[in-house]
Amino acid sequence: MTGKARRKAAAALALAAMAPLLSACTEEPSAHDAVRDFLVGWQTGDYTLAARRTDGDEKKVSRALEDARVQLDAASFRFELRGIRRADDEAEADFAAEVDLGENNPLWEYDGRLPLHLVNGRWKVRWSPSVLHPELREGQRFAVKVESESRQPIVDRNNDPLQQPANLYVASVVPAKLEDAAGLCEQLSKVTGFPQDRLLSRIRSASPSDQVPLVTFGRLRFAQLRSELEAIEGLEFSTREQAVAPDAPAQIVGTVTAVTPETEQQLGGPQRAGDTVGRSGLQKAYQEHLTGSTETSVITVDLKTLQPVAELAKWRPGRTASPVRTTLDRKVQSAADTALAAGGPGMLVAVKGSTGEILAVGSTKEYHQEKDALAGKFPAGTAFSVMAVEGLLKAEVDLKQKLSCPAERTVGGARFHQAGAFTGGTPTVQASFATGCVTALASLARRIDGAELTAGAAKFGIGAEWTLPLKSFSGSVDPLRNDAATARAIAGQNVSVSPLSMALVAGAVASGTWRPPVLVTEPASQDPADEDAPAQTVSPVDLDDETVDTLRSLMRVAVTAGSARAADAEGEPVHGVTAAASVDRRPLSWFVGWQGDVAVAVLVQSADSTAGAATAGRFFQNLRAGA
Template structure:
């Protein structure tokens, strides 16, 4: 985030003067050329331009104005000087200095070496005045100017490098200084219409080359329509229409929205507007704002006052190049996901690639794609029995073991209730798993250690410290010091997860290895932390026990062919594997996979298996 210009100017100038003035006065004590050099540089640095001007042989008023104009011409935050040497011979002398000019707006310091020729005038040392004392290449009839350059905004791309947004027109209001009679008046009127600070608008105009279009304020379509008449009434204002990739396509909340900078958001960018300035408000547009927009390039040039043409380029900083952001989103699957959830009231669907953890699609209805699908904290319900089964199978439970499936049961004082009628009062572990008989599954709490449940949850990424550029949640396991707590964990009552976490669980069974999630491939992870220094690395993939995974795949295939997830079956393509959870707080899950796509579907008041089945069918039709 760029600094706030007004505050930076005051602080930088004060610090520079406090640091440098003692240095100059401390090392230049003699009544000699040193005194004139000291007063000239201290006056220039501190803004006491008349002090500096009186130490020259020019007209004090004209010289003071010329020195003050340099600050305005550069829109400089501060000047800082260091004397690097003084030589004298008779009644002439020469001082050499190094200048550090803070051009503001996060530009680098402009450092250059200058020369002050001096001579004795009526017994006093004076700087021999000419524009070249301000910069060696500044000639008579010339001034300094700053020319910024911007590359606009780059797109966010799907896995096939197609943009995940469409172009929209931004309207840039600005001026060409050479064609404006009264820039102050124009900026005052523009400030009144837009709310931007007049002095910042004017400083941008004042420091620019006169024949260059200077962008001042950028508007979206709606805001421009509201203000168009007022803007067109300002004599000298020009409107430049620019197309930029700012209108998000699905998944819209993942991609994020973009706004033209307003007076309220200007502080986030710092400084006056530039052509196409825009700010990501949320999603990946916000997370990668600096990459997508880059950093403004800057040139310092000399300008011929008569012609307005550039004479010499004195310095140039290209800025940081902008670049697109590449994601793992599969637009074909994203469209299938959007269609699949469209008939629901409230739902979230996350699809991942089992072999890599890449997020292929995120779609919601009545929920938020980031806050709920990636970062939601929902009870896992009996969908968590996939993870619990991993621990139970390793603890010796057989899939053929007979288990009573009563309508209700108490385990260690915790009560469990069926929400739908079981097919039989006695089921095998396989049938209890595929039908989601929570009363039978909870009874197995005494057959497994809490540490085993935790170990399996960890292997499947629950509670893992992964990192994504957007908020996400890997889940939490409870402390389990009793059979009741273990039973509640087996059926997911006290386990919190996100749809993303459960999609990765399904992907882990499908591939045999749990992978951390990946959403952005360029720039590549790992990502820098909030302090910009520490590197945050993804956890390593976890290879699962092959025999246990083989059994889990068989169980999850049965969940579709003969269990409660039958609605997820697809008529074509690879077979579907999955299970449906018993409802918790009115919400139920489907987790499973078909081919190279694993999904988690969370639905409120509906059948998640039907949503998953629709997703697979739409995906097949679109392929």
């Protein structure tokens, strides 16, 4: 059953239930019958039945009732009889009307009156346009005006817009100028794919002298269809500039397109034609917030002057459109993009260590900023050793003790390989941490309890159920049931993380507290589907002071004397570690660290284990230089 059929059936049922009430409302069955038949006919679309119960010309009344439905683009009418008063040969019935103005539009409710009189011994409704509505007069018609708010911007933390202006092309009509509205809609439907009946309803329900937008096109789509569109007589075109072209980080901000036939139903029909719809990123996640609600009004129009006469009702349901304010920083984003451009394929996520706010999400064309940088699942490599330090301290491992770094080592049956032999004698545990020696670090598995290692990772947010408006991944650790599994975890082989989750790890060491990520500050909720939800349901975690002090020392040594030296930069000291990993035989290079209150995770596709650190170094230099 179609939506229209369902509405009609519901209306019929409503009247069936109403009939006994109608019968009981008056002692005069004849007046009651006239009122009942008129309202039943009007509600069910049996306009002939309704017209016969009036004293007007049957064809004229039938046409007026049908025109009212068309002019309002009404999905249904529902009526409730409130009472009938009689004085000799005159009577008056009071009724309540409820008009469904269609999908995504409000219900129009008003009170009406039906004057009746006896004509040749039969009760008849005294016909005039005021029967349809008390304020409708002869020579007037209904019309519906629909005005959508302009799309609001997505802005960075400093209120700088993260979009650039782009031209949209609007095809519109002035109904009073059209000789063949149905023919125009038929042609426009063939060219664009928009339903012909809905386009025509939009025209017929609009005020005749208004410019009525029907379809909006982006630049490329308009160029493709321009010749066909210009051949449609009566169609007019205008250009509307709107800030919809995304700035960096483009995949986080998201794309915006004109409404298409595929999205029209989602947005509520052609009364929204001319609007825009977010197709990805934050533009999609906050579509309703950015576009707000549509203002709808029912008016009367003079048929001679084609000018509005009276406003009968007006609504703006829902919230007013407002900007989405993010934690992103255009300057930090520029520093990230410039740093990545000078290296190989890779990603960089920067957060504010003291708050968890995401400052920048950068990637080269080989990676996606949301799917990979925020939600990707990559092996942590020996960068996971940052989260293993607390377990080492609890196991009372002396970080200055000697720990060989051979090219090969087997732990519990798991085999590990270290690229590049350590020179200069047997290194300490601290030196192995600074150089990311996988064979040395893996050997510590025999001294660390797997449960302690997993619990330590959880303190750094691995596996936390945070909420962001975009897809993200907090990380996971496979079950550590034996020494081999624990050794693989220390080596980061059975630990999956995203660049975002590792940037938060760096921020936790920098600030002493792990904090969940924040990307949007207004609206406060990180869940676009429920903007009234709490801003964060995951609490910060204070780290052990000894763990933090030890990590800061280790991660500074890794920059000054270890494999992360390429990350060093002017200004405040840089702390960090490097790690090597691989995915589908693609070598990856991590850098996880911070400078000041800016914590980063860099993941670069390279066989050079220091490539991530080099990108981080360029980033910090760019940031200092204001790139």
